Each structure stands twice: as structure tokens, then as C-alpha cells.
Amino acid sequence: MPIFTPGRRWQPPFYPFKREPLGRRLLARLERAVKGPLFGCRMCGNCLLQETAFICPMECPKGLRNGPCGGSMAEHCYVDETRPCIWYKIYDRSFKLGREEKLLEVLPPLDWDKVGTETWGDVYRQVKTLGFKTVAAGLTAREPAKRAQTWDSIFTPIRQPNWWEGDAKYHAPAYTKPLSELERRLRSGAFTVTAEIAPPLSTATDKLIRNIQMLQPYVAAVNFTDNASAMPRMSSLACSVIAVQQGVEPVMQIAARDRTRMGLQSEVIGASALGIRNALCLSGDHSRMGAAPYGRSDVNDLDSVQMLWILRRMRDEGKFLDQRSMKNPPKLFLGAAASPFASEPQFQAIREHKKINAGAQFFQTNCVYDADGLEIWLNELAKRNVLDKVFILVGIAPIKSLKMAQHMNEHVPGITIPTPIMKRLEAAGDGAAEEGVTIALELIEAVKQKQGVHGIHLMAVNWEEIVPRIVTEAGLAPEPAVV
Numbered sequence: 001m002p003i004f005t006p007g008r009r010w011q012p013p014f015y016p017f018k019r020e021p022l023g024r025r026l027l028a029r030l031e032r033a034v035k036g037p038l039f040g041c042r043m044c045g046n047c048l049l050q051e052t053a054f055i056c057p058m059e060c061p062k063g064l065r066n067g068p069c070g071g072s073m074a075e076h077c078y079v080d081e082t083r084p085c086i087w088y089k090i091y092d093r094s095f096k097l098g099r100e101e102k103l104l105e106v107l108p109p110l111d112w113d114k115v116g117t118e119t120w121g122d123v124y125r126q127v128k129t130l131g132f133k134t135v136a137a138g139l140t141a142r143e144p145a146k147r148a149q150t151w152d153s154i155f156t157p158i159r160q161p162n163w164w165e166g167d168a169k170y171h172a173p174a175y176t177k178p179l180s181e182l183e184r185r186l187r188s189g190a191f192t193v194t195a196e197i198a199p200p201l202s203t204a205t206d207k208l209i210r211n212i213q214m215l216q217p218y219v220a221a222v223n224f225t226d227n228a229s230a231m232p233r234m235s236s237l238a239c240s241v242i243a244v245q246q247g248v249e250p251v252m253q254i255a256a257r258d259r260t261r262m263g264l265q266s267e268v269i270g271a272s273a274l275g276i277r278n279a280l281c282l283s284g285d286h287s288r289m290g291a292a293p294y295g296r297s298d299v300n301d302l303d304s305v306q307m308l309w310i311l312r313r314m315r316d317e318g319k320f321l322d323q324r325s326m327k328n329p330p331k332l333f334l335g336a337a338a339s340p341f342a343s344e345p346q347f348q349a350i351r352e353h354k355k356i357n358a359g360a361q362f363f364q365t366n367c368v369y370d371a372d373g374l375e376i377w378l379n380e381l382a383k384r385n386v387l388d389k390v391f392i393l394v395g396i397a398p399i400k401s402l403k404m405a406q407h408m409n410e411h412v413p414g415i416t417i418p419t420p421i422m423k424r425l426e427a428a429g430d431g432a433a434e435e436g437v438t439i440a441l442e443l444i445e446a447v448k449q450k451q452g453v454h455g456i457h458l459m460a461v462n463w464e465e466i467v468p469r470i471v472t473e474a475g476l477a478p479e480p481a482v483v
């Protein structure tokens with residue numbers, strides 16, 4: 001069930017930042033009239049149709065340019081049920097056309113100076129540079145590979161400005177010593193536990209500090225969500241600093257939803273200076289999951305892949321996005337969210353592969369309630385040879401009541417609770433919370449055996465006091481985290 005049904009709205013094209021000469025404006029109108037019906041083009045001016053099976057992704061309400069969100073599904077977009085998930089369509093067509101490897105190309109943040117402007121002039125100039133005869137011969141060649149190569153040669157310089165060296169390759173971290181305790185534990189091969197604490201809804205920090213101290217002996221690091229469900233709370237940065245003060249290592253979550261490229265870079269420099277060593281990049285729940293009055297839209301300047309790419313380059317190459325060099329760059333162990341049960345496992349595996357290439361060193365998955373289903377996703381990652389490049393912490397969320405399970409099943413994107421578990425909770429009646437703990441322990445035992453799993457991420461939101469019991473009963477030796 002979708003969480004929001006706004007009714008289908010007309011999606012306006014993007015308009016240029018500055019007034020263009022008449023000739024270019026007319027060309028832009030012509031381009032829009034042709035490319036709109038053909039590809040769903042929204043005139044972003046940063047054409048990436050080659051990588052997206054010739055479907056424009058700019059219809060995605062989250063403005064994602066590098067693949068689907070964790071709520072993607074075949075039926076419809078999770079934000080707006082009146083439209084399809086455009087990224088599901090792109091992945092589906094890419095597989096049908098055998099172009100799925102194109103989806104690995106990391107695509108840059110929009111160059112807003114080009115938004116709303118025509119791109120055909122650029123195409124013409126590029127064809128002229130390559131030579132009209134050469135291009136014509138390439139496009140009419142018998143070999144499909146040659147035709148594809150010619151198309152790429154026409155479009156590549158347009159979508160990749162000089163400063164952008166985004167690519168489809170894996171880049172190993174450019175350091176050897178672990179940056180954080182979490183990284184040290186994962187590298188040591190120890191089965192690692194992290195847990196999530198919901199930031200307070202007020203400026204009061206007493207409960208937050210109590211929870212941090214309670215979890216300290218049981219986890220390697222504590223995550224602080226970043227306005228989860230699009231509801232404002234104390235910032236993840238502030239909670240992370242409080243954790244550092246308490247001697248507990250934080251994982252600072254950063255949602256692309258609320259960040260411009262400037263805000264992101266500035267925030268991680270500050271976070272690193274304040275002693276934060278782990279960051280988890282995610283696209284974030286759309287603001288429509290929150291409460292009215294809704295804002296005009298989310299920021300939509302970056303997506304999680306672009307964030308990872310920017311932060312990896314800052315850390316490993318000492319460069320801002322605009323190519324300026326920096327001394328003492330932020331030192332962050334970089335993580336990302338993974339969603340084993342959204343859309344098709346092979347689609348998700350490509351999406352995770354891309355995040356790894358961009359800079360993700362660890363994944364914390366969405367809540368898992370089906371260990372066999374998890375294995376299908378892990379097998380897809382194994383086929384892509386990426387299991388040795390990332391640490392995977394499986395998301396385990398103990399269920400406190402049947403009502404909570406029903407809510408998650410129906411309203412939380414990317415989560416599926418199998419019928420047998422729902423029946424067990426129903427049969428347990430007033431003992432549903434105890435049954436929820438038993439289910440969590442069974443799941444931990446089952447996922448521990450799976451290839452590529454390095455630990456668990458406990459998400460006992462507003463039930464943090466259950467974490468010590470689960471860690472102890474699961475036989476996961478408590479070892480205090482040290483900052």
C-alpha cells in the first residue's frame with residue numbers, strides 16, 4: 001500500500017537559469033517537443049539517456065540520477081502511486097536490451113547552468129569534431145558493438161564535463177590503517193553489531209545519553225538517523241557529537257534529501273573535525289512521507305551515489321567537488337543503505353555494485369525478515385564479484401507488536417514480512433513482543449551462516465532497551481566500543 005496518493009500531476013520541464021539567445025531557445029523548444037514524447041525528457045540539459053536505456057529518469061520524485069531508491073517496486077513509485085517507478089522501468093528495459101552494465105556509470109550531479117538548455121547544438125559540434133562520414137559509417141555499421149560505440153562517442157563529452165571523471169570502476173580506499181573502530185572490527189573478521197538510536201524530538205538529551213551509555217558495551221557503533229520518515233528531529237550530527245563525548249563511536253547518517261552539494265561538503269568537514277569517523281549516505285525518505293504542510297519539494301541536488309563519490313574523492317584525493325585541493329580532508333569510513341527486498345534482486349545488486357564503485361565500504365541493509373530471500377540477493381552480489389569489496393551488516397528490527405508488523409508490511413517501502421511470521425505474531429496475542437524477540441534471534445542465527453555477512457545492524461526504534469538482551473542471547477560477545 002502506498003503511503004501517499006496525490007493524484008497525477010503535470011510535471012513541468014526544467015527552465016534555464018539564465019535567458020538564452022533566441023536561436024538556442026527555439027532549438028530547446030524543438031528539442032523538448034521531440035524528446036519529450038520519445039523519452040519522457042524533462043530538459044535537464046545533462047543528457048544521460050545512453051546510460052538509462054533511453055528513458056529519462058528526471059520524473060523520479062526524489063530526483064535520483066543513479067538508480068532506484070530502496071522503495072522501488074514493479075507496481076508504482078512508492079512516493080506517488082499514480083506513476084510508475086521510472087527506475088524500475090529503466091532497469092527492466094536495460095536488462096531486456098542487454099545494456100545493464102551501462103547502469104554502473106556514476107552520473108554527475110546536475111550542472112544547473114545547463115538545465116533547460118538545448119543539447120543538440122553540443123551533439124552537432126561533437127559530430128562535426130568526429131567527422132560526419134565517420135559518424136554516419138559508425139551508426140550504419142553491421143556490428144551492434146560498433147553502432148553502440150559510435151553513439152557513446154557522440155554523447156560522452158556532453159554528459160561528462162572535464163572535471164568529472166566518474167566512471168564504472170571500483171576504487172579501493174587509498175589508506176591502509178582503519179579509520180574507525182567499526183572499520184577495525186569489520187576488518188578483523190569479528191561478527192560485528194551496530195544499533196540505531198532515534199534522535200530526540202526535543203533539545204532534551206538525557207534519554208539520548210542514557211541510551212548511548214546502555215548500548216556502549218554491546219555494539220561497535222551507534223547509528224543516528226537523519227530525520228527518518230521525513231520528520232524533523234535532533235540532527236544526526238548533533239547526536240553523533242554527543243556520542244563521541246560519551247566515548248561511543250557514532251555512524252552519522254546523511255540524507256541526500258536535505259543536502260545541497262555545498263551543505264554536504266561543509267557538513268562532513270565539520271563532522272570529521274569533531275571526531276566523527278563513520279558516515280552512512282542515503283537518499284532519505286521523501287518529504288511526502290512526513291507531515292503536512294509539505295514543502296515545495298526535496299532539495300534534489302544530489303543522490304546517495306553522488307554523495308559517496310564526492311566523499312570518497314574528498315577523503316582519498318583531497319579534492320572538493322569543484323576540483324579545488326584541500327589539506328587535511330575529512331577521514332570517514334563510508335557506508336550506504338542496501339535494500340535486498342526492493343524490486344528484483346538483480347536490479348538491487350546492480351544498484352549496490354554502483355554504490356560500492358562510488359565509495360561504499362559497508363552496507364547496512366533495510367530490515368530483513370526472510371533469510372532465504374536475503375540469500376538470493378547475496379547470490380546476485382556474488383555473481384557481480386563485489387562481496388569481497390564491502391562489509392554487510394544485515395538489518396534486524398525486533399517486532400514489538402502485531403500492529404507494528406502490519407504497519408511495516410503495508411507502509412514501509414522495501415520491507416516484506418512473510419506470512420508465517422505474521423501468523424506467529426497473531427497467535428502470540430499479548431506475548432507478541434516476546435515472540436518478536438524469538439523471531440529476531442532466529443533471524444540472526446540464520447543470517448550469520450550466509451556468505452558475505454559480516455554482522456547485524458539492530459533497529460529497535462523506540463525499543464532500544466531490548467538491544468542488550470538480543471546481543472547477549474544471540475551469543476554475540478559484548479565488547480565495548482572505544483572512540
Ligand code: SF4
Nearest residue numbers: 060069077078085086
Ligand atoms: S520508487 Fe523511488 S526510485 Fe522509483 S520513481 Fe519513486 S522515488 Fe524514484
